[in-house]
Amino acid sequence: MARLLADLTPLRVSRDYRRLWWGLGLASVGSQLTVMAVGLEVYALTESTLAVGGLGLAALVPLLVMGLYGGALADTYDRRRLALIASAVLWFATIGIALHAWFGVTQVWPLFVLTALQSGAQAVNGPARTAIIPRLVGIRLLPAANALSQAIGTTALMIGPVLGALLVGTVGYAWTYTVDVLTFTAALYAIVRLPAMPPLRPAADAVPPTPVPASPPTAPPTPDPPARGWRSVAEGLRFLAGRRNLLMTFAIDLAAMVLAFPRAAFPALAVWVIGGGETTAGVLTGAIAAGSALASVLSGPLGRVRRQGWVAAWAVTAWGGGIAAFGAVMVLAGPTKPAQVVWWAMIAACAALALAGAADAVSAVMRGTILQAATPDYLRGRLQGVFIVVVTGGPRLGDVVTGGGSAIVGEGWTAVIGGLACIAGVWILMRWQRGFAHYDSLHPIP
Numbered sequence: 001m002a003r004l005l006a007d008l009t010p011l012r013v014s015r016d017y018r019r020l021w022w023g024l025g026l027a028s029v030g031s032q033l034t035v036m037a038v039g040l041e042v043y044a045l046t047e048s049t050l051a052v053g054g055l056g057l058a059a060l061v062p063l064l065v066m067g068l069y070g071g072a073l074a075d076t077y078d079r080r081r082l083a084l085i086a087s088a089v090l091w092f093a094t095i096g097i098a099l100h101a102w103f104g105v106t107q108v109w110p111l112f113v114l115t116a117l118q119s120g121a122q123a124v125n126g127p128a129r130t131a132i133i134p135r136l137v138g139i140r141l142l143p144a145a146n147a148l149s150q151a152i153g154t155t156a157l158m159i160g161p162v163l164g165a166l167l168v169g170t171v172g173y174a175w176t177y178t179v180d181v182l183t184f185t186a187a188l189y190a191i192v193r194l195p196a197m198p199p200l201r202p203a204a205d206a207v208p209p210t211p212v213p214a215s216p217p218t219a220p221p222t223p224d225p226p227a228r229g230w231r232s233v234a235e236g237l238r239f240l241a242g243r244r245n246l247l248m249t250f251a252i253d254l255a256a257m258v259l260a261f262p263r264a265a266f267p268a269l270a271v272w273v274i275g276g277g278e279t280t281a282g283v284l285t286g287a288i289a290a291g292s293a294l295a296s297v298l299s300g301p302l303g304r305v306r307r308q309g310w311v312a313a314w315a316v317t318a319w320g321g322g323i324a325a326f327g328a329v330m331v332l333a334g335p336t337k338p339a340q341v342v343w344w345a346m347i348a349a350c351a352a353l354a355l356a357g358a359a360d361a362v363s364a365v366m367r368g369t370i371l372q373a374a375t376p377d378y379l380r381g382r383l384q385g386v387f388i389v390v391v392t393g394g395p396r397l398g399d400v401v402t403g404g405g406s407a408i409v410g411e412g413w414t415a416v417i418g419g420l421a422c423i424a425g426v427w428i429l430m431r432w433q434r435g436f437a438h439y440d441s442l443h444p445i446p
Contacts, residue, residue: 023190032160053403071385165282327415
């Protein structure tokens with residue numbers, strides 16, 4: 001049994017990682033309160049799934065721009081300081097969302113603007129924070145650390161939406177957002193306590209050759225200054241362009257999140273198909289996280305996986321299957337706008353979403369480990385920037401796809417079609433890059 005449970009070694013050996021893990025865990029719960037509450041508030045004000053999906057579009061542009069540029073900043077400046085600044089911006093944006101509710105503003109455009117600001121700040125914060133982790137725990141413990149990070153994140157995703165929906169239904173939007181403001185201080189504290197984390201130069205990433213006596217000794221050449229700004233972004237993208245294994249970690253995740261991410265449909269399904277309103281929407285979101293949390297708790301074997309690319313591909317396949325099954329349940333239940341919860345539909349939908357969530361946790365650990373292990377330190381910030389763009393922008397774009405598809409064929413059929421398209425997309429990509437199935441964690445090749 002001990003071999004099945006998550007490996008806690010990173011928490012034992014690194015006090016800084018332990019503090020960061022707890023702080024970001026508490027902050028993540030608060031963030032999920034806000035994500036759920038904003039979606040519910042926009043739907044309550046507009047009664048439009050397309051408008052809820054529009055939140056994803058509002059976040060997409062700053063995410064794309066600042067994700068890439070934020071990664072370049074993380075490879076240029078002290079990563080601790082950069083994460084602290086970006087976290088402060090996130091905190092103030094959340095305060096703005098809370099004030100919007102406290103003052104009873106009925107226009108939705110401020111929520112779109114503040115969501116975009118949060119997205120841009122998170123796109124800077126994420127690469128800087130994630131690029132720190134290999135320095136805190138070492139490459140050998142990366143799979144265990146990523147599994148633990150996944151566990152705390154998915155636990156927040158499981159608790160946050162349900163708690164957010166309950167808070168919205170009991171104390172209202174304003175107090176729900178205020179809880180997020182308070183919990184985010186834990187993340188600020190954890191980052192403040194980190195040591196300085198300047199990026200390593202390329203020479204520090206390589207093993208120096210055995211010195212050969214020379215006569216006379218010569219001074220070492222002066223290294224070229226590191227690229228800055230958008231030149232630095234371009235340098236990271238050039239590195240990524242020829243590394244198909246790294247590209248695959250992004251591509252298969254986009255297949256899952258863009259084609260088969262039904263979150264934007266949850267508010268409408270909770271009213272028209274399952275019943276239960278805001279609480280049901282929170283439970284559906286929490287079901288994904290519950291499956292992911294269970295997989296993370298039982299993540300011990302993931303640290304011993306060598307063919308990480310092969311496991312990631314099958315995990316994304318299972319995600320698509322779970323989402324297609326969820327959509328089939330919604331189609332069978334039909335849009336009846338029930339006065340009470342349709343329990344068979346609720347149970348079947350949660351089971352399908354939990355399966356998808358478990359598969360997503362396995363995929364996230366495998367993909368994140370491949371990216372961090374196969375990327376040299378001086379490029380980790382930039383590659384983590386691309387990672388943030390993909391893992392955060394993919395669901396946002398998925399919200400838009402779900403919103404648009406729901407307006408045409410309905411929420412249930414959108415999920416069915418999306419899940420099947422995800423499966424097809426993954427195996428088309430695996431045929432394109434056959435070497436991804438043979439990626440060896442003991443010999444990481446980007």
